[in-house]
Amino acid sequence: MNESLKRSLRLGLIFGIVVIFFMLIGFTNVAANMIGDMLGNIEQTSVNPELPVLNLVLFTGLMGLFTGVSATKKDGQDSWVQVLISGLIAGLSASIIIVGFILIVGSLHTQGVDFRTYLPNLGGNEIQYLMFYTTPLAAAVRFILIMVASSILGSLIVKSFSSGSTVNRALKSLQQKTTKKLDVQTLKSALGNKFILMGALVAVAVLMYFLPFVWGSYWNYIMGTVAIYILLGLGLNIIVGYSGQLVLGYVAFFAIGAYTFALLTAPEPHAIEMNLWLAMLIAVLVSTLAGFLIGLPILNLRGDYLAIVTLGFGEIVRILIRSDLLTSITNGPKGVTNVGQPFLRGQLFNDTNYMHLLMLLVLAGLFVAKRLKDSRTGRAWISIREDQTVAQATGVNTFRYKILALMLGAAFAGLSGAIFASRNQFTGPEDFTLMVSVNVLCVVIVGGMGSLPGVVLGAFVLKGLPELLRELSDYRLLVFGALLVVMMIVRPNGLWPVSRPKFRKKPLEATPDEPVEVEA
Amino acid sequence: MTRTAISVKNVTKQFGGLTAVDEVNLEISEHSISSIIGPNGAGKTTLFNCVTGFYSPEEGEIQFFDQPVQGLPTHKICNLGIARTYQNIRLFKEMTAIENILVGQHARMDSTWIESILHNPRYVKEEQESIDKAFELLEFVGLSDLADTPAFNLPYGAQRRLELARALASDPVVLMLDEPTAGMNPQETAEMMAFIKELRDSKNITIILIEHDMRVVMGVSEKIAVLDYGRKIAEGDPAAIQSNQRVIEAYLGPSLDGILNRKKRKKQNDA
Numbered sequence: 001m002n003e004s005l006k007r008s009l010r011l012g013l014i015f016g017i018v019v020i021f022f023m024l025i026g027f028t029n030v031a032a033n034m035i036g037d038m039l040g041n042i043e044q045t046s047v048n049p050e051l052p053v054l055n056l057v058l059f060t061g062l063m064g065l066f067t068g069v070s071a072t073k074k075d076g077q078d079s080w081v082q083v084l085i086s087g088l089i090a091g092l093s094a095s096i097i098i099v100g101f102i103l104i105v106g107s108l109h110t111q112g113v114d115f116r117t118y119l120p121n122l123g124g125n126e127i128q129y130l131m132f133y134t135t136p137l138a139a140a141v142r143f144i145l146i147m148v149a150s151s152i153l154g155s156l157i158v159k160s161f162s163s164g165s166t167v168n169r170a171l172k173s174l175q176q177k178t179t180k181k182l183d184v185q186t187l188k189s190a191l192g193n194k195f196i197l198m199g200a201l202v203a204v205a206v207l208m209y210f211l212p213f214v215w216g217s218y219w220n221y222i223m224g225t226v227a228i229y230i231l232l233g234l235g236l237n238i239i240v241g242y243s244g245q246l247v248l249g250y251v252a253f254f255a256i257g258a259y260t261f262a263l264l265t266a267p268e269p270h271a272i273e274m275n276l277w278l279a280m281l282i283a284v285l286v287s288t289l290a291g292f293l294i295g296l297p298i299l300n301l302r303g304d305y306l307a308i309v310t311l312g313f314g315e316i317v318r319i320l321i322r323s324d325l326l327t328s329i330t331n332g333p334k335g336v337t338n339v340g341q342p343f344l345r346g347q348l349f350n351d352t353n354y355m356h357l358l359m360l361l362v363l364a365g366l367f368v369a370k371r372l373k374d375s376r377t378g379r380a381w382i383s384i385r386e387d388q389t390v391a392q393a394t395g396v397n398t399f400r401y402k403i404l405a406l407m408l409g410a411a412f413a414g415l416s417g418a419i420f421a422s423r424n425q426f427t428g429p430e431d432f433t434l435m436v437s438v439n440v441l442c443v444v445i446v447g448g449m450g451s452l453p454g455v456v457l458g459a460f461v462l463k464g465l466p467e468l469l470r471e472l473s474d475y476r477l478l479v480f481g482a483l484l485v486v487m488m489i490v491r492p493n494g495l496w497p498v499s500r501p502k503f504r505k506k507p508l509e510a511t512p513d514e515p516v517e518v519e520a
Numbered sequence: 521m522t523r524t525a526i527s528v529k530n531v532t533k534q535f536g537g538l539t540a541v542d543e544v545n546l547e548i549s550e551h552s553i554s555s556i557i558g559p560n561g562a563g564k565t566t567l568f569n570c571v572t573g574f575y576s577p578e579e580g581e582i583q584f585f586d587q588p589v590q591g592l593p594t595h596k597i598c599n600l601g602i603a604r605t606y607q608n609i610r611l612f613k614e615m616t617a618i619e620n621i622l623v624g625q626h627a628r629m630d631s632t633w634i635e636s637i638l639h640n641p642r643y644v645k646e647e648q649e650s651i652d653k654a655f656e657l658l659e660f661v662g663l664s665d666l667a668d669t670p671a672f673n674l675p676y677g678a679q680r681r682l683e684l685a686r687a688l689a690s691d692p693v694v695l696m697l698d699e700p701t702a703g704m705n706p707q708e709t710a711e712m713m714a715f716i717k718e719l720r721d722s723k724n725i726t727i728i729l730i731e732h733d734m735r736v737v738m739g740v741s742e743k744i745a746v747l748d749y750g751r752k753i754a755e756g757d758p759a760a761i762q763s764n765q766r767v768i769e770a771y772l773g774p775s776l777d778g779i780l781n782r783k784k785r786k787k788q789n790d791a
Contacts, residue, residue, distance in 0.1 A: 371636055371639065372633060372637065375647070376622075376626060376647070377632075377636050378636070380626055382615060382619075382623075385614075390606070391612070391623070392595045393573070393604065394598060394624055394627070394690065395595050397593075398595070500615065500668065500670060503618050503651050503654070503655075503668070504651075
C-alpha cells in the first residue's frame with residue numbers, strides 16, 4: 001500500500017469521527033435547519049416536526065466533499081486513477097465509522113433505549129432523522145453511498161484545479177485577461193478622476209440612503225447597534241489606539257452621555273423635557289467634562305495601573321447610578337423610561353430615521369478621527385503611545401495630550417450614549433456593565449489598534465456577526481470564540497492593521513509667489 | 521565675548537544611598553563642542569538626564585543662558601532649545617522616519633486639534649512647511665530614500681542618524697548626544713565626527729557629547745570634562761586631559777609607582 005493511500009485512509013477515519021462528533025452534539029440537525037433556512041424548504045409544525053431528508057443528504061455530502069478534498073494531494077502529481085482511488089478510500093473509511101455508529105445507535109433506538117440520559121442532543125426525533133426516517137441498515141447504505149460519491153467528487157475537483165490541469169490553465173488565462181482589464185492601476189486612475197470618484201460617492205450615498213428602507217426594522221436595529229459600536233470604537237480608538245492609554249472604564253462615558261440625555265428629555269423623574277438636539281449637545285459636553293475630571297488624577301498612571309483604576313471608575317459610575325443615594329436623581333435600578341425621541345416633519349423618529357442619523361454621525365466621526373490622526377495632534381498621541389518619556393523630551397506636553405485624547409474619546413461615547421438612550425427610549429444601569437467596555441475594546445483590537453477601517457470592520461464582526469450566527473443558537477458563542485481565536489492567529493495585528501501615512505514634498509512648480517511669512 | 525549656554529553648579533543627584541552625580545560644576549560656552557567622558561557608571565548619562573529634566577537634582581542649579589531649568593518638565597526644557605539623543609536608540613518605532621522628524625518639530629508648531637479637523641489655511645500651510653522641513657532634514661542626514669520606512673525597519677546606523685535628525689527638528693540651541701558613535705565601525709565613526717563638526721558650523725549650535733571612543737573625543741572636542749564616581753576629576757582641552765594623571769588612573773588604574781608608594785605607606789603604617 002503506498003503512502004498517499006495510507007494518507008487517504010487516515011484522513012477518512014478522522015473525518016468519520018468528526019461527522020459522528022457533529023451528530024453527538026446535535027450539530028447535524030442545527031446544520032440541517034440552517035440549510036433549510038437557506039433553501040426555504042422547512043415546513044415544520046408542532047404536529048409534523050420532520051426535517052427534509054434532502055438537507056441531511058446535503059450536509060453529509062458537504063462533509064464527504066471536505067473528506068475527498070483533504071484526502072487528495074494538491075500538487076497534481078497523482079494520475080486520475082490514483083486520485084479516484086484515494087477519494088474512494090477516504091469516503092469508504094469515513095463511512096465505515098459512520099455506519100458503525102448508525103447501526104449501533106439505530107438498533108439500540110429501535111429497541112427502545114433512551115440516549116438522552118447521557119447525550120441530551122440525541123433524542124428520538126434526531127436519531128430518526130439521522131436514519132433518514134428508515135431502518136438502520138438502509139440508513140447505513142445511504143451514508144456509504146453519499147460519503148463515497150461526494151468524497152470521489154471532492155478528489156476530482158482537487159485534481160481538476162491542481163496545477164497543470166486544463167481547468168487550472170483555463171482559469172489562469174481568464175485571470176490574466178481580467179486583471180489586465182481591471183488592474184489596480186486602472187482602478188486608481190479611475191478613482192483619481194474627479195467625476196468618476198464623485199459618481200461612485202453619489203452611488204454609495206444613494207445606496208446608504210435607501211438601504212434602511214429596504215432591509216426592514218430588524219436589520220435597522222442590528223445595524224444601528226453596529227453603528228453605535230463604531231462610534232464607541234472610534235472614541236476608544238483615540239484613547240487606546242492613538243495615545244496608547246489602556247482605559248477599561250470607557251462604558252462610564254457612554255453611561256454618562258445616555259443618562260444626561262435621558263434625564264434631560266424624559267418626563268420622569270425630572271420633567272425637564274428639553275429640546276432634544278440641545279440635550280444631545282449637553283450630553284456630549286457633560287461626558288467630555290467627565291473625561292477631563294477623571295483624567296486629571298489618573299493620567300499620570302501608566303499601563304496596568306491605569307487599566308485597573310479606570311476599570312474601577314466604570315463600575316463606580318454604574319453602581320452610583322443604581323444606588324439608593326442617587327435614586328431621586330437617576331431613578332435607580334428602574335432606569336429612565338420614555339426618553340425623548342426627535343421629530344422629523346411632525347413625525348417621531350422611526351428606525352429608518354435613526355439609521356440615517358447614525359450613518360451621518362459615523363461618517364462625521366470617521367472624518368474627525370481621520371483628520372486628527374494625520375495631524376500634529378495625532379502624531380503627538382502616537383509618539384506618546386510609542387515612548388512617553390521620549391515624546392515629552394521631544395517637546396510634547398504629554399499630560400495635556402493624554403487629557404485631550406480622553407476628552408475627545410469621552411465626547412464620542414457621550415454622543416453614542418445619547419442616541420442609544422433615545423433609540424431605545426429607555427436607559428437603565430444594566431445597559432452599562434463592564435462587558436460594554438470589554439466589547440468596545442475588542443472592536444478596537446480585533447479591527448487593528450489605531451486603524452479606522454479596522455474599527456468599522458471590528459464593529460461589524462463583533463456586533464453584526466453574532467447576529468448572523470444566531471441560527472447556531474447555543475453554539476453561537478462557541479463558534480464566535482473559535483472565529484476570534486482563528487482570526488488572532490491568522491491576523492495578529494487586527495483585521496485591517498493601521499498603515500502609516502505617506503508624505504509628499506511640495507511640488508516645485510507650486511512655489512508660492514507671495515513672500516513667506518516669518519513667524520515670531 | 522561668548523556666552524555660557526549651559527552652566528551646572530554644584531549639582532548632586534542621589535539614588536537612594538548611591539550618589540550618581542556629586543557636586544559637579546560645568547560651564548559649556550556657546551557654539552562649542554564639549555565632551556563628557558569617564559568610565560562606565562561615572563554618572564555621565566545621569567548628568568545629561570539632570571540637564572534635560574528627566575531627573576531633578578537634589579542639590580545645585582542648572583542654568584540655560586542664565587535661566588534656571590532644574591525641576592522644569594522635559595517638554596518645557598525642549599521648548600527652550602535643548603534637544604538630546606539617547607544611548608540606546610529610542611525612536612518612535614511604529615512611526616515612519618519622516619513622522620519621527622515631524623514629532624520632533626512638535627515644539628516649533630502651534631496648530632491646535634480643532635484646526636487639524638477644520639484644515640484652515642494656516643494649518644495646511646504649517647503642515648506643508650513642516651513636511652518640507654522634515655524632508656530637508658532627512659536629506660541632511662542622508663535618509664531621504666527611507667522617508668516612509670517605519671523606524672524599526674531602518675538599519676542601525678540609519679536609526680542613529682534619524683534620532684539625530686529628530687533632535688535637530690526642534691531647532692535646538694544646545695544638542696546633547698549620548699554616545700553617538702556607539703556600535704559604529706571606524707568608517708561610520710569618522711563620518712559621524714565630520715557630521716558633528718559640520719553641524720556646529722552650519723547650524724551654529726552648541727554640542728555636548730558623551731563618548732567612549734577616544735579618537736572621537738580627542739578629534740572633535742574643544743573642551744573635555746572627566747567624571748569618575750560622580751565627581752568631576754578633570755576639565756580642560758584634549759591635550760591637557762591626555763596627560764592628566766588622575767584621568768589616566770581613573771581609566772587604567774594607578775601606575776606602578778603609585779602602587780609601590782601605597783604599599784610603602786601601608787608598611788610604614790603597620791610598623
